[in-house]
Amino acid sequence: MLLIDAHLDLSMNALEWNRDLRAPIQEINDREKHLLDKPDRGNATVSLDELRKGNVGIVVATQIARYVAPDSTLPGWNSPEQAWAQTQGQLAYYKALERTGDLRPIRNRSELDDHLTQWEADGHTIGYILSLEGADSIISLEYLEIAYEFGLRALGPAHYGPGRYAQGTNAKGGMGARGRDLLHKMTDLQIILDATHLCDDSFWEAMEYHQGPVWASHQNCRALVDHNRQFSDEQLKEIISRGAVIGMPMDAWMMVPGWVRGESTPLNKNVTLNTLIDHLVHVCDLAGNTNHVGLGTDLDGGFGREQCPADIETIADLQKLPELLLKRGFSDDDIVKFCHQNWLDFLEKTWS
Numbered sequence: 001m002l003l004i005d006a007h008l009d010l011s012m013n014a015l016e017w018n019r020d021l022r023a024p025i026q027e028i029n030d031r032e033k034h035l036l037d038k039p040d041r042g043n044a045t046v047s048l049d050e051l052r053k054g055n056v057g058i059v060v061a062t063q064i065a066r067y068v069a070p071d072s073t074l075p076g077w078n079s080p081e082q083a084w085a086q087t088q089g090q091l092a093y094y095k096a097l098e099r100t101g102d103l104r105p106i107r108n109r110s111e112l113d114d115h116l117t118q119w120e121a122d123g124h125t126i127g128y129i130l131s132l133e134g135a136d137s138i139i140s141l142e143y144l145e146i147a148y149e150f151g152l153r154a155l156g157p158a159h160y161g162p163g164r165y166a167q168g169t170n171a172k173g174g175m176g177a178r179g180r181d182l183l184h185k186m187t188d189l190q191i192i193l194d195a196t197h198l199c200d201d202s203f204w205e206a207m208e209y210h211q212g213p214v215w216a217s218h219q220n221c222r223a224l225v226d227h228n229r230q231f232s233d234e235q236l237k238e239i240i241s242r243g244a245v246i247g248m249p250m251d252a253w254m255m256v257p258g259w260v261r262g263e264s265t266p267l268n269k270n271v272t273l274n275t276l277i278d279h280l281v282h283v284c285d286l287a288g289n290t291n292h293v294g295l296g297t298d299l300d301g302g303f304g305r306e307q308c309p310a311d312i313e314t315i316a317d318l319q320k321l322p323e324l325l326l327k328r329g330f331s332d333d334d335i336v337k338f339c340h341q342n343w344l345d346f347l348e349k350t351w352s
């Protein structure tokens with residue numbers, strides 16, 4: 001079954017974790033077993049080979065770099081120009097993987113159709129849609145045009161904390177004039193708004209002003225795990241009414257209540273792919289149909305095997321999902337929609 005994963009921080013892993021994604025997953029993990037700088041060292045689940053083994057033929061691949069004010073305790077860059085340069089390094093990695101034949105850019109409908117044909121034929125070169133997580137690195141709106149020229153097709157205005165264009169997870173406040181100008185420019189360019197990470201104030205302001213396409217690339221349900229990072233039922237219904245697809249992420253703390261980083265384990269909290277299906281079912285119940293859910297795993301997005309479903313050894317294990325969904329009573333048609341068709345329908349509509 002073809003899978004589409006709408007959120008992977010591939011180049012962040014390459015440049016900040018120093019992971020060679022062209023290497024076997026065992027080698028990636030062996031090379032960092034002695035490192036203690038990050039909690040997920042030696043627990044990587046994503047490599048290009050594992051994506052191929054899992055038939056993950058299309059990914060939404062991120063650029064990500066935050067600007068931080070002098071009083072911030074979050075990691076990030078001290079100026080937007082530095083953040084921009086970081087994202088351009090990340091883009092350079094994707095471009096290098098295009099030259100090795102590992103990645104193929106998907107920027108419009110014809111490239112999407114061509115890629116699906118190619119993937120069917122050889123299952124080797126993975127298609128990627130370029131996305132930006134947090135807009136801080138967009139120095140001015142002129143840079144959004146440059147980013148679009150370079151292939152950017154989706155953008156989440158905020159990440160964790162306060163942002164230059166919108167407020168993110170754990171922050172408060174709206175988007176303001178600068179954020180609204182960003183939304184207008186995104187609509188002009190038909191860049192997809194990724195609503196993920198917007199705090200409640202910024203989310204509702206974005207919904208008031210944004211006229212273009214919206215998705216939530218990696219987003220679980222507040223009704224199941226109560227935290228401001230998750231969307232309330234009202235927020236989920238709002239983006240569903242706008243035709244959004246919501247990608248289900250696999251960071252364990254967003255899947256079950258009461259996760260304590262470093263203490264909880266996937267086994268002692270019984271976090272499995274079935275837990276993810278609980279969130280998926282909740283979104284389908286709100287929508288009244290199965291048209292608005294897909295995968296946005298965020299695997300290796302700052303966490304690894306220590307904090308993802310127990311039945312995920314590598315991202316290739318996503319192929320366990322179709323059978324689990326069948327056992328939960330979904331039809332073959334529904335399963336195809338969750339695995340790839342809902343994302344494809346969204347993209348085909350957006351790029352028609």
Ligand SMILES: [Zn+2]
Nearest residue numbers: 133197218298
């Ligand atoms: Zn994220």
